[in-house]
Amino acid sequence: MKYSWGSHPNIKCNELELKSSSDLKNTILDTDEFIIHGNGRSYGDSGINKTIVKSIDYNSVISFNEEEGILEAQSGILLKDILKIIVPKGWFLKVTPGSKYITLGGAIASDVHGKNHHIDGCFSESVLSFNLMLSNGRVENCKKRDELFLASCGGMGLTGVILDAKISLMKINSKxxxxxxxxxxxxxxxxxxxxxxxxxxxxxxxxxxxxxxxxxxxxxxxxxxxxxxxxxxxxxxxxxxxxxxxxxxxxxxxxxxxxxxxxxxxxxxxxxxxxxxxxxxxxxxxxxxxxxxxxxxxxxxxxxxxxxxxxxxxxxxxxxxxxxxxxxxxxxxxxxxxxxxxxxxxxxxxxxxxxxxxxxxxxxxxxxxxxxxxxxxxxxxxxxxxxxxxxxxxxxxxMNYSKINQFRNIREKYQMNKKFQSLQSKRVKI
Ligand SMILES: Cc1cc2nc3c(=O)[nH]c(=O)nc-3n(C[C@H](O)[C@H](O)[C@H](O)COP(=O)(O)OP(=O)(O)OC[C@H]3O[C@@H](n4cnc5c(N)ncnc54)[C@H](O)[C@@H]3O)c2cc1C
Missing domain, CATH: 3.30.70.2520 (Alpha-Beta Plaits)
Known part of the structure; x- marks a missing residue:
């Protein structure tokens, strides 16, 4: 089994699944340390640890407001499945990376960018809010400019598990x-x-x-x-x-x-x-x-x-x-x-x-x-x-990530570093 797009490191992981928030809470409380895993489209070891929790089947659409272009979905949904719903109604993702086989949670955790960063910025610009399960099992609703929002967008799954998110879409007249x-x-x-x-x-x-x-x-x-x-x-x-x-x-x-x-x-x-x-x-x-x-x-x-x-x-x-x-x-x-x-x-x-x-x-x-x-x-x-x-x-x-200490401080403050770890986070000590 490969857990990353680059096909290495090739370790055997203990696989758990994200099925419901109450289930996840038990996993968090019962497991020493793990990393949440989307669809394994990151190339390296950011979504890998001895224990991983896979989100891919936690993938329902919660709501889609066709008039305003606002979609709310569970974090394991793939961008390809979002596109199938929104494109025929004249909407598109404000920011998309070069693969539609990534999850909504993975898009937020990497704060992915596309071919329009010079105009529209990163994926997080389109994120209105998300629910994040912390290391004690509490769920926090995170909105723009909250410290948990700033840390989790681009935070590589190290601040907790994004359960679901609400995003705003862009109007289109053509596919x-x-x-x-x-x-x-x-x-x-x-x-x-x-x-x-x-x-x-x-x-x-x-x-x-x-x-x-x-x-x-x-x-x-x-x-x-x-x-x-x-x-x-x-x-x-x-x-x-x-x-x-x-x-x-x-x-x-x-x-x-x-x-x-x-x-x-x-x-x-x-x-x-x-x-x-x-x-x-x-x-x-x-x-x-x-x-x-x-x-x-x-x-x-x-x-x-x-x-x-x-x-x-x-x-x-x-x-x-x-x-x-x-x-x-x-x-x-x-x-x-x-x-x-x-x-x-x-x-x-x-x-x-x-x-x-x-x-x-x-x-x-x-x-x-x-x-x-x-x-x-x-x-x-x-x-x-x-x-x-x-x-x-x-x-x-x-060296050139100037806000690295703010990230580390949040991890410590919420005791995230004791629970959410990947091979990558251990290597770069974040
Ligand atoms: C062909 C190809 C093209 C790509 N093009 C681009 C591009 O143009 N721009 C770009 O920015 N990236 C690009 N990527 C990289 C890809 O978009 C990111 O690596 C993305 O995060 C992968 O998402 P995933 O669902 O596969 O997550 P995974 O690879 O499984 O995990 C990635 C990270 O997200 C975290 N994560 C996953 N789900 C959650 C969750 N529910 N809550 C919290 N954290 C979570 C994981 O812990 C991990 O740290 C590309 C990848 C491929 C294969």
């Missing part, structure tokens, strides 16, 4: 996105496109990490917004292809990645390509291939995601991409995004700047190389994203 894909020749051009198109609601870039020298940072920048064509006839894309768990990791090597990157970059012939895509294809392209993480074989992979403040972003990204190229690291997924202002939550990842997420197949030397990457990220005052992380140490993690 389609009008997109423009712009091919760039180097990093400067990629940054210039992001900046000149910053008024567009959604933006994201795929970078060709096989590029060398003056081509470094070239890629495809995708920008877009919901269409106004009135088409709300939503039939969810369900993928027909599944990658089996026995897939040999040899499939991913520097030659296949090079070929993939070459084709992906060059198959767009024109500088600018316009298209209309269903939101499934625009927001969740990877969901189209079931269990694509199996492509990395049984040892798995690491997604390294960091963010750099705006003033440092270009210089830092340039140095990092050159470093990756010089180390002979290869990746077919490297995603660059633009971010707006940081929010008040204690551990939310985004700050005003740019982030890069890159997948690397696990190898013996990878940890040493990533350690060197950490040093460059920290030199540019950057942060590492906990939802993707499986290896950062305490000192490096906390």
């Amino acid at each position: 389609n996105i009008d997109t423009i894909s712009i091919k760039t020749n180097n990093l400067q051009e990629t940054f210039d496109i992001f900046e000149s198109k910053a008024l567009y609601k959604y933006s994201v870039a795929w970078l060709d990490t096989s590029a060398q020298d003056i081509d470094i940072g070239r890629g495809l920048v995708s920008i877009g917004d919901f269409s106004t064509d009135g088409d709300l006839s939503y039939v969810p894309c369900s993928s027909k292809i599944s990658i089996p768990s026995w897939t040999p990791s040899l499939l991913i090597n520097k030659y296949t990645v090079k070929i993939f990157n070459f084709l992906y970059y060059n198959l767009q012939f024109k500088k600018i390509k316009k298209s209309k895509l269903s939101f499934d294809r625009f927001f969740y392209p990877l969901d189209g291939l079931n269990n694509w993480n199996n492509l990395y074989g049984k040892n798995g992979f690491i997604q390294y995601q960091f963010i750099l403040p705006k003033e440092q972003s270009y210089k830092g990204m340039n140095e990092i991409l050159k470093f990756i190229a010089s180390e002979g690291l290869f990746s077919f997924l490297a995603v660059l995004k633009l971010y707006g202002e940081e929010n008040e939550n204690y551990l939310s990842f985004p700050l005003k700047g740019y982030s890069l997420a890159i997948d690397f197949k696990l190898s013996k030397s990878l940890y040493d190389v990533l350690k060197k990457l950490d040093k460059i990220v920290l030199k540019y005052k950057g942060r590492i994203y906990l939802s993707k992380d499986v290896r950062i140490n305490k000192e490096d993690f906390e």
